Amino acid sequence: MIIRHFALRHGRRVLARNFQPRRFLSSEVDAIEASAENSTKQLQSLKSELNPHVPAPAASIDPETHATSPSTQITSSLAEQYHLFKQQQKLTGKLGSDISPHYQPHTLLNHPPSPANVTLELLLASEAHQGHATSLWNPANARYIHGVRQGIHIISLDVTAAHLRRAAKVVQEVSKRGGIVLFVGTRDGQDRAVVRAAELAKGYHLFERWIPGSITNGQQILGRCQTKVVNEKDEVVPGFEEQLYERPVLKPDLVVCMNPMENYVLLHECALNNIPTIGVIDTNADPTWVTYPIPANDDSLRCIQVIAGVLGRAGQAGQKQRLDAAERGDITYRPAKGLRIPGEDENKDSFPEVDAEVRKILHEKESLENADDLADKPGTAANYESDGRMVHVTS
Amino acid sequence: MGRYDFRPLRVRQTAKALFDTKRNASLPCWYDTIGNIPPSETLARPILRAPRPKGGKKPSRMFQPLPIHHPEDKLRSEFFGDHPWELARPRILVEDSGNDAKGYDWSKIVQPGKQLDGESVVQRQMWLMKHKQYPKAKAYDVARREFYQHRHLEEIRQRVAKEEALSTGAYFGKGPLEIGMELEDRTWESWKAWAERQIEDEQQTRAQMFSGPQDELSAPELEEALEEVQPAVSELKEAQPASGGPALHP
DSSP states (O other): OHHHHHHHHHHHHHHHSOOOOOOOTTSOOOOHHHHHHHHHHHHHHHHHHHGGGSOOOOOOBOTTTOSBOGGGSOOSOHHHHHHHHHHHHHHHTTOSOOOOOOOOTTHHHHSOOOGGGOOHHHHHHTTTTEEEEGGGOOGGGGGGEEEEETTEEEEOHHHHHHHHHHHHHHHHHHHHTTOOEEEEOOSTTOHHHHHHHHHHHTOEEEOSOOOTTTTTTHHHHSTTOEEEEEOTTSOBOOSOHHHHHTSOOOOOSEEEESOTTTOHHHHHHHHHTTOOEEEEEOTTSOGGGSSEEEESOTTOHHHHHHHHHHHHHHHHHHHHHHHHHHHHTOOOSOOOSSOOOTTSOGGGGGSTTHHHHHHHHHHHSOOOEEEEEGGGSOSTTGGGOOSSOOOOOOO | OOSOOOTGGGHHHHHHHHHHTTSSSSOOTTHHHHHHSOOOOOSOOOOOSOOOSSSOSOGGGGGSOOBOOOTHHHHHHHHHHHOGGGGGSOOOOOOSSSOGGGGOOTTSSOOTTSOOSHHHHHHHHHHHHHHSOOOHHHHHHHHHHHHHHHHHHHHHHHHHHHHHHHHTTOOOOOOHHHHHHHHHHHHHHHHHHHHHHHHHHHHHHHHHHOOSOOOOOOHHHHHHHHHHHHHHHHHOOSOOOOOOSOOOOO
8 A cells, every 4th residue: 555655646756757776885886987987978968958948048138228139029919928818817717716705904995994884794893892901991981881701891883883973974074174184093003094094085194103282382393394375176376485484383173093092192282272083992091082982992903994994985075075066166165364365465465354355356266275284394293294285274 | 170171072162162252263164063963972871780679789880881691601611621722723813794603504513714613613512502402411512523523634634735745845844853953952062162161261270370380291201201110110020010090200
């Protein structure tokens, strides 16, 4: 039996290899000349055997055009290659196992779910229900807790879904009215989710560290950030550079915080400046720190990706509504005050009704928005980083 | 102020007050939004445990969350009590859609897309108890034996796969014995280096402590001394007693 297996397993390989019989100690030893001759013969035969299998040398690349020399270029046309590929696909496409749909981590970032697609199953799969150890709880979260399981609190997912939808509605409305939405997630691994949400909602993101005082002491910290004026279709209107120097620093209209436990300073500054906040509240966090709590597990990156994606989608919907209204000629936000159309007479300033007039002109021609490009501030606000997105001044 | 800061919850009222007192020229853009979508009630503690009719628990417990129990908890603890090493096996905990368990049919113990583990036994036992009305012990035995059988087949499959891979030239890295030998060799070499250093140091200190004249003989002197002694030795009639060590020092 063993021999049969051996023949089955090794037979082909053994036959393929034209091995030399072993020379044992007892066998006769050739003279030195004879053995040398033998070895040269072997070498030559090896060489002749190997030569037909040596691959053709790779085509040399022309250093200037970065193309292979014309003599060695592939002769078959693109159509032939495509047909060959299709034929291969037809032959081998159905081979192998069938992979049923499964969780792929990147899909939550590439195609985040919209608020309408939030299901309890999705929240369960993203571990939104797992709280902290029962001894760490904040009793103010008792409303959101479903029960105790293996020493941890279980957050009830229907409450999570309801609060998430409510927060999404708020983000959508604020984006529709042209407010500045700031997405904050300063834990490791939250950066991509936060950036993606800001990208969708045309908002801002922060993923490194909140510089304390960026709101309460903004003139010192963000004073040198570049701002710009855009019209209702988000096109930049040049010529306002001098007027923008004297304007106060912009403040967000809505702050979405993914980890309130680490960002108490930010939330406190928002409270001092009367800015509404949305926060992911785990069972050990204090829900009174934020205006709109979303009870969920803030330690699960998948959960954070779902929540940030949903809020980003909501912001995207709001921005779309705003731009659609702008196409129709409606303006959904209050235009910026105190901006003069460049080139107009300066002494008009003294007239008391100048604000109203500017506004009127703006309504007729182009409504002005003030855009803040916080990314251009070197050093202190490097983590503000936005790719030139526009923001509307409502003050 | 008190303990809690309610300013985040009262942003709308504050904005209204600031506008009314002319501190702010206009209302913020979110004023209507927050009016239409107000924040939820906070700091309310619902009663989570119905109070017992007589005596019993403390009233403060009424506001604490209840533990969650499932019928399979006991079966699970029983199985893993009997098979503690099942807990040491690696397990996939990632859910695909959150509805993974709905696709399983526990009339068989093997599920496509789910690895066979202790949880399979528990679910199979539950199914047998529910649908075939088996008593708990019998259901456990049936599920357990199916589990052993499939685990056995799985191990055979793995072994054969490994053999096949090895026979076709796969290399799975160093084995535990090779790694152990390497570690031992490294330790031995480092010990050797340390020991040589120690010996050297000791010799040096000894040489420093002894400062007298060096009385060791050089090679020509030694030969001379030997020549002097040899005739005297050969003249002796008696056999030489084997007294080890050189007696050649002059």
